[in-house]
Amino acid sequence: MLTPGTAFAGRTFDAILFDMDGTLISSIAAVDRSWSRWAGEHGFDAMTFRISHGTPARTLIERLLPADAVDAALARITEIEVSDVDGVLLLPGAAELLDLLPAAGVAIVTSCTRDLAHARITATGLAVPDVVVTADDVQNGKPDPEPFALGAARLGLDPSRCLVVEDAPAGLASGRAAGCATLAVSGTHTLETLDADAHASSVASFTVRVADDGTLTILDV
Structure with missing residues (x-):
């Protein structure tokens, strides 16, 4: 398994599309x-x-x-x-990573409904990106490519210029099918069971450098 810094060496992205549950928050x-x-x-x-x-x-x-x-x-x-949002927690590194990213370079793409996503985000105090795609926004959920394709489209970006960060097989399959690069983190599944371009223990185990033009470079911590 490759670390993000190794897998994406020499490559830049325009945005990161994050899954929510198991990736940014623990529910x-x-x-x-x-x-x-x-x-x-x-x-x-x-x-x-x-x-x-x-x-x-x-x-x-x-x-x-x-x-x-x-x-x-x-x-x-x-x-x-x-x-029931008892025990729903922000995962280490999530707030810091989202704070690094420009508004035009981040989205949350979740299988939750809009109301459920709002309830869980509110429970954790996580800053809400301008673009949040929920199950209410798509006809076909993960592993279909539609959720991540829509996330990229709402940012006005080509999916090939986006990195998907996910903790579940269905989400990684969705991101890959949409044409995005994929980074698996350990949340609801072990890394060994996740097929992705790169693997990291959590969002706290990699960081992002933002260039003056807004492009993103993925680095190991």
Whole structure:
């Protein structure tokens, strides 16, 4: 596995597109707690129920329930998750890294709904970039390329000039399919299970140099 500084040596980017949960903030406990509650309400064994982190809620529910039950079930998990932000924390290095980046060079691209993203960002106090793409903004969630392609488009950038930072296979697949470079961090999955151009233990383990023209160089700490 290559470190960011090695993998992207001699290369610059115009923007970094960050996943949110598991990358900038930690919500694993709240997510697992919420989905266990939802599972119990829908007839699954809440003690053994597990989800694939980083996959949109609708996609998960569509795998589990009949089509005519999906919308109501989605509304219910959204209600549960928005009301439960206990233990949602900002990950080390996240605030500092976002503070380094110019407004035109950063976006958050999350599988959360708009309301849930707002609730979790508010709970951590993370500064909100001008561009935030949520599940409500796309027809097809991760691993489809649409989320990261939209993030780049809203910044007015070519995806090939963007770096995706993600902690989940679905998100990395989405970024790669959109034409972005990919950097995996350890959050909800181990680095060994993540296919990316570069790997880092967290967003605290690399930094960014911003040139006068706004281009970004990725460096190891």
